[in-house]
């Protein structure tokens with residue numbers, strides 16, 4: 001492949017599917033996190049403090065899950081480049 | 083100085099071009115990859131927001147002030163199904179004391195948790211009604227049961243001493 005030409009088209013087509021699927025999963029998790037933020041804010045305003053820390057921990061775990069999914073997909077991205 | 087025909091520069095240019103493709107398929111790939119990264123950034127911000135809310139909550143709990151003990155005048159003669167308005171802990175905080183049909187005494191903040199209208203007690207239905215947007219709360223626990231409110235009415239802690247009723251604190 002001459003320098004500057006696009007990478008393997010077949011691999012990238014696969015990559016589009018991978019990133020679409022990962023993006024959809026991450027999107028669903030982000031919506032759950034949004035719900036957690038709004039529920040936590042509601043709990044804070046109504047003085048229900050005991051749910052705040054578990055909600056923050058859950059949100060952090062969901063972020064790690066999202067990060068893991070992204071790293072997994074980016075590993076594929078590296079393969080399309082090499 | 084780096085020359086344009088330097089192999090290193092060429093490799094860098096190739097990588098740069100990979101991220102700004104001209105073909106549709108390649109472009110869809112890059113767009114989705116960047117969107118996934120963007121979503122994870124959003125996820126990090128939301129996790130941070132939840133952490134901040136939890137931190138604010140902890141500070142808030144530690145600073146909860148001690149409230150005064152206040153006698154509620156006329157409470158002892160409240161008939162079953164009746165209600166009485168009082169202010170607690172300050173003159174700015176309207177509250178409502180009720181005696182349920184079963185004879186139990188309960189007190190809550192009178193401010194609706196939706197937009198702060200004053201709630202009224204409806205003894206036959208066993209609920210508080212907010213006339214502003216038709217919100218309803220259960221008389222037993224103050225929980226929202228209909229309409230726009232999502233949070234319960236703050237409960238006023240009461241204590242009976244002889245025939246006198248005292249407000250001694252407020253549950254958020």
Ligand code: FES
Pocket residue numbers: 194195196197198199212213214215216217229230231
């Ligand atoms: S203010 Fe009470 S329902 Fe809206």
